[in-house]
Amino acid sequence: MAVDNDGIAVVTLQRPPVNSLNLDLLQAMNNTFDDVAKNKSKGMILTSASPTVFSAGLDIMEMYKPDPKRLETFWVTLQDMWLKLFGASFPTAAAINGHAPAGGCLIATSCEYRVMLSGKFTIGLNETALGIVPPTWIQDSLRHTIPTRQAEIALTTGKMFTVDEALKWRTNRGAEGAARLGPPVLEGPQMPPRSPDQILNKTLKMCLSPKMALDTGIIKLNALNEYLVTERTTIVDNAITFGIKKCNDMDINIQKRGRRKVGLIDETAADKAEAIEKCKKFIKRFDKIPSLARGMTKQIFRQEVLQKLLTNRQADTKQFLDLVNQPKIQQSLELYLAMLKQKSQK
Numbered sequence: 310m311a312v313d314n315d316g317i318a319v320v321t322l323q324r325p326p327v328n329s330l331n332l333d334l335l336q337a338m339n340n341t342f343d344d345v346a347k348n349k350s351k352g353m354i355l356t357s358a359s360p361t362v363f364s365a366g367l368d369i370m371e372m373y374k375p376d377p378k379r380l381e382t383f384w385v386t387l388q389d390m391w392l393k394l395f396g397a398s399f400p401t402a403a404a405i406n407g408h409a410p411a412g413g414c415l416i417a418t419s420c421e422y423r424v425m426l427s428g429k430f431t432i433g434l435n436e437t438a439l440g441i442v443p444p445t446w447i448q449d450s451l452r453h454t455i456p457t458r459q460a461e462i463a464l465t466t467g468k469m470f471t472v473d474e475a476l477k478w479r480t481n482r483g484a485e486g487a488a489r490l491g492p493p494v495l496e497g498p499q500m501p502p503r504s505p506d507q508i509l510n511k512t513l514k515m516c517l518s519p520k521m522a523l524d525t526g527i528i529k530l531n532a533l534n535e536y537l538v539t540e541r542t543t544i545v546d547n548a549i550t551f552g553i554k555k556c557n558d559m560d561i562n563i564q565k566r567g568r569r570k571v572g573l574i575d576e577t578a579a580d581k582a583e584a585i586e587k588c589k590k591f592i593k594r595f596d597k598i599p600s601l602a603r604g605m606t607k608q609i610f611r612q613e614v615l616q617k618l619l620t621n622r623q624a625d626t627k628q629f630l631d632l633v634n635q636p637k638i639q640q641s642l643e644l645y646l647a648m649l650k651q652k653s654q655k
């Protein structure tokens with residue numbers, strides 16, 4: 310931990326090669342969080358010493374063929390880490406300078422603000438993709454950060470977001486197109502609503518009629534041109550009204566203009582120094598806010614989620630221990646470790 314001149318603590322995770330969270334690292338994090346609280350730091354920024362990995366999540370070796378007592382201590386220490394970080398009264402931010410899968414994403418979402426380095430990094434709770442079930446409080450951390458519907462889809466699909474996806478959800482092109490045209494103008498010349506197709510068909514029929522001389526056809530086309538020019542507003546209005554009706558029929562919310570944000574991260578940065586600077590700027594936003602009021606407001610805001618774990622700690626631990634000790638889970642962990650090893654040797 311390094312405290313800068315502004316009193317902001319920068320805590321760097323340093324457990325090569327990938328900052329996987331084993332018992333020792335979790336204990337060190339808990340002690341550091343206690344120190345930050347005791348030192349009355351203005352705030353805390355979490356980052357990583359690795360140039361490519363923020364944290365690879367839980368150390369799978371802690372769960373594979375575990376010692377029963379250590380496994381229990383490991384889980385309780387992880388719960389403690391989350392209670393301290395998610396419930397910290399001081400401002401917290403994550404400068405995510407690399408991949409942040411599973412437990413790495415948990416740390417990031419437990420903070421109040423996230424700045425991630427642009428690049429080929431990913432972040433998300435991928436547990437279901439690994440065949441494991443994230444407990445309520447881990448799910449809650451994501452639900453607390455991004456809209457509930459997106460959180461449910463991300464959790465059930467084990468979605469790992471690219472940096473761009475983490476910032477934005479998706480573009481609703483249809484709605485954007487409609488929005489670009491502006492709201493329908495309901496006033497204007499009151500013509501019987503005829504679609505451009507109807508008008509063109511009628512004119513074409515006339516032009517093709519054997520009775521119609523070519524010059525008459527030209528006159529009709531000129532008349533059509535004049536009609537289109539003078540009735541442009543009505544035609545465009547009818548087209549927009551038609552588009553809006555179609556959007557409503559298809560349950561597309563046209564009020565939402567532009568990009569929908571998922572907001573798993575708040576900002577991107579070109580490098581670690583910039584990410585830390587942006588995190589500091591976030592923390593300095595509270596300079597003029599009385600810290601007691603700020604801290605208490607945050608804790609009240611997060612109270613319900615924290616309380617859920619506090620009242621269910623034993624049951625949550627038992628569920629974890631039962632799950633890890635299942636032969637099928639041990640088999641999956643073995644396969645996953647082998648896959649990681651194979652990948653790292655390539």
Ligand SMILES: CCCCCCCC/C=C\CC(=O)SCCNC(=O)CCNC(=O)[C@H](O)C(C)(C)COP(=O)(O)OP(=O)(O)OC[C@H]1O[C@@H](n2cnc3c(N)ncnc32)[C@H](O)[C@@H]1OP(=O)(O)O
Nearest residue numbers: 329365366367368369370408410411412441442649650653
């Ligand atoms: C079992 C029931 C549990 C129920 C409880 C649910 C609790 C849910 C909460 C959290 C769950 C977790 O966090 S589980 C961990 C999930 N993590 C991952 O899936 C990430 C796996 N790692 C990677 O994808 C990559 O390593 C990386 C993208 C993070 C980095 O890639 P890079 O190429 O830089 O590094 P390598 O892949 O070569 O890895 C180097 C080295 O580290 C070992 N490694 C990687 N991740 C882990 C890990 N999580 N635990 C232990 N070891 C890990 C990897 O095997 C390599 O080892 P070797 O050098 O020895 O080959």
